[in-house]
Amino acid sequence: MTKTILITGAGSGIGRDAAFALAARGHRVLASTQTQAQADALRAEAGTRGVALEVCKLDITDAADRAQVLGWPVDVLINNAGMGESGSLAEVDMARIRQVFEVNVFGTLALTQLALRGMIERHTGTVLFVSSIAGRLPMPFLMPYSMTKFALSAAAAGLREEMDQLGKGVQIAVIEPGAIHTGFNQQMTERKYAWMDEKSYFYGQAEAMKAKEKRTFAFLEARSTDSIVAKIVQASEAARPRLRYVAPWAQGVMVRLARILGV
């Protein structure tokens, strides 16, 4: 059965690849992007590839942009849009922490509440939250981001029980990608070096940290989004999705082990 699927942050990376994969399976995909320039580029790419994508600008922190969802018959909302932020919690500016929560948690939740109205009224719908394995394991120096993903994973689990209790057929699930090479991790880790000066507690360690981050992501990152896109497709199409979908598989196992060992 084909569905109407709204995906946020579809201008790049996992969101863009998931939008194309879902459209290829015959779904009506509303691919939304943060900026109009991204929307124009995505529309042009869809045209070149001969894929039927409906594209619009939807900055999830903008109330007027979010309100568009009230006019759309969304069967599946994929909350994929997100930003990264890094630095030690001992010193990172509170404004940076607020900003990343504004996008990853508050914007996501505000859009979800609007989409839920129609879903609850129609007694059907699925909301997917793209969280992260950083929402299952605390990641030092990525904590501004990691905290938002802990919040999102917890929100999804709680909302799932609330929707089950309401009994209107609305499904909630969490997508937890491991490290995937989209450029997101590099941008996120770099952000702290824009403000870490000699006053930073970690200034003397900055060069070693940079080198370690480079090695870690070169080792960990999956080169393609295929495994997580397959999970997004699976969860979008399921009548009763599982609570969590993790990919790549090996990183999911690592997280489980780390949690068992109490890391």
Ligand SMILES: NC(=O)c1ccc[n+]([C@@H]2O[C@H](COP(=O)([O-])OP(=O)(O)OC[C@H]3O[C@@H](n4cnc5c(N)ncnc54)[C@H](OP(=O)(O)O)[C@@H]3O)[C@@H](O)[C@H]2O)c1
């Ligand atoms: N790649 C990974 O290793 C990884 C791992 C775990 C989880 N994730 C999660 O997966 C999701 C997609 O990430 P990705 O790796 O595909 O990186 P990405 O290419 O940077 O995708 C994130 C998208 O969200 C957009 N976005 C940011 N703020 C927005 C806003 N206010 N409104 C609408 N869109 C907004 C970004 O637009 P701009 O380009 O304009 O900023 C970008 O297109 C994110 O939620 C991320 O946290 C990624």
